[in-house]
Every structure is written in C-alpha cells, then in structure tokens.
Amino acid sequence: MTISEGIMDYCWKNEYKLNINIIDEQHKSLFDAIEDLEKLINSEGNQSHAVDALLALLIHYTDYHFKAEEQLLEKIGYPDLPQHCQLHKELKNSVLNFLQEQKEKTLDVNNFLVFLRYWLVKHILVEDRKYANFLQKKGQNLGNISL
Numbered sequence: 527m528t529i530s531e532g533i534m535d536y537c538w539k540n541e542y543k544l545n546i547n548i549i550d551e552q553h554k555s556l557f558d559a560i561e562d563l564e565k566l567i568n569s570e571g572n573q574s575h576a577v578d579a580l581l582a583l584l585i586h587y588t589d590y591h592f593k594a595e596e597q598l599l600e601k602i603g604y605p606d607l608p609q610h611c612q613l614h615k616e617l618k619n620s621v622l623n624f625l626q627e628q629k630e631k632t633l634d635v636n637n638f639l640v641f642l643r644y645w646l647v648k649h650i651l652v653e654d655r656k657y658a659n660f661l662q663k664k665g666q667n668l669g670n671i672s673l
C-alpha cells in the first residue's frame with residue numbers, strides 16, 4: 527500500500543461515530559481539517575504560508591477538542607479519565623515535536639498528516655469507544671449534550 531492509498535483509507539466514516547453529537551462533529555471537523563491541509567500540500571504552487579496557517583489551526587483545534595472531551599468525561603464520571611488524559615498528553619507531546627521540526631523547516635507535512643490521521647482513527651475506534659460503551663452501560667444517552 528502506498529502512502530496516498532493509506533491516506534484515502536483513513537477518511538471520515540460513519541462507523542467512527544460515538545453517537546455523542548458534539549464529539550462526533552469535532553472528530554469530523556478534525557478529519558476535514560486534515561483533508562484540507564492534504565489537498566493544499568498536494569496542489570500546485572508555493573503555498574507554505576497557507577500550509578503554516580492550516581497546520582496551526584489543526585493543532586489548535588486538536589487541543590480544543592481534547593479539552594472538550596476531557597470536560598465531558600469529567601462530567602459523566604468516567605473512571606478511566608486519567609489514562610485517557612495521558613493518551614491526549616502523549617499526542618500533544620508528539621505534535622510539539624512536529625512543531626519543532628516545522629520551525630526548523632524540516633517537517634515532512636505528509637508524514638505528519640499520516641501520523642495524525644492514523645492516531646485519530648485508532649484513538650476514536652479504541653479509546654473513545656470505551657467511554658461511549660461506558661455511557662451505554664449506564665443507560666445514559668448523551669446524543670445532544672452540550673458542554
């Protein structure tokens with residue numbers, strides 16, 4: 527499988543839904559931002575400023591999303607919140623390393639996008655699914671919860 531086939535494989539799918547609208551929308555926005563950035567870097571011409579801006583937005587949004595998710599998990603009394611926060615922290619540290627590379631102009635944006643998309647899919651399907659199952663067991667429907 528080539529890298530671009532791998533990327534195609536990681537587009538947003540309905541099966542990623544946790545049936546918590548606010549979280550599903552944020553997850554989808556993250557995939558959309560990754561896709562926009564990918565299109566930009568694959569398009570013709572020198573768009574490094576646009577890439578920088580979109581990259582910054584993506585990083586900012588990831589942080590915003592993690593905070594919202596952690597706030598939600600606290601609200602519902604999710605017992606594995608510390609472990610979940612730890613996973614978010616690890617991703618943030620990886621992103622900081624990528625950012626450092628960007629500053630040093632050594633960042634391979636494609637590589638960063640593959641990493642981020644792979645991480646997101648794995649996280650949503652495995653770790654985020656755990657709290658969705660926890661909610662289901664508790665019989666709580668948070669479909670339309672707001673934060």
Ligand SMILES: [Fe+2]
Pocket residue numbers: 595610614649653654
């Ligand atoms: Fe998460």
